[in-house]
Amino acid sequence: MKNDPTFWLLARASGVTAYGLLTASVLAGLVLKARPFGRALKPASTTDIHRFLAVLGLGMLAVHGVTIALDRTLHMPLAGLFVPGASPYRPVAVAVGVVAAELMALIYVSFFLRSRIGVRNWRRLHWATYLLFFLATVHGVASGTDSSQPWAHDLYLAAVGAVAFATAWRAFGRRTSPATQRSI
Secondary structure, eight states: OTTOOHHHHHHHHHHHHHHHHHHHHHHHHHHHHHOTTTTSSOHHHHHHHHHHHHHHHHHHHHHHHHHHHHOTTTOOOHHHHHSTTOOSSSHHHHHHHHHHHHHHHHHHHHHHHHHHHOHHHHHHHHHHHHHHHHHHHHHHHHHOTTTTSHHHHHHHHHHHHHHHHHHHHHHHOOOOOHHHHHHO
16 A cells, blocks of 8 residues: 555645635634624624634644654654654755644644733734744645645635735724724
């Protein structure tokens, strides 16, 4: 079974899925903060969705790492999944992915440490989500074997465009008064 592509296919699919879930989680966080739909979305529900997407993304990230380790065509050492630069396959691009994965785990764990680290520090740490998203994008583009495919190019372009638009909305969006929001 040396040429069995199952783990390689699962690694690719789980990597793309993890990136999609990361993008969705970032967008949910931006919607939570920017409230582009006024009061139509409840903050508690949006927070739950944001956290759920983040944990699903971490799950897919774990599947991505496990399937890469099990794949016999790539020969990824276990250290390559946890130590930046330890991968024999595209070491810089994979190192960027390792840092992104570790940052994603840290940010997710911060949900549960918010009361211990304080809201101010928690928010500062959450700003690193932009760095995480950037690193994940660079990792996918630079190490993904499907990155040259039109669908993958479109996926990365759409994800970056959506996050950029939502970020701009949050930063520069029209501020409405509560009375105006009720009439919308």
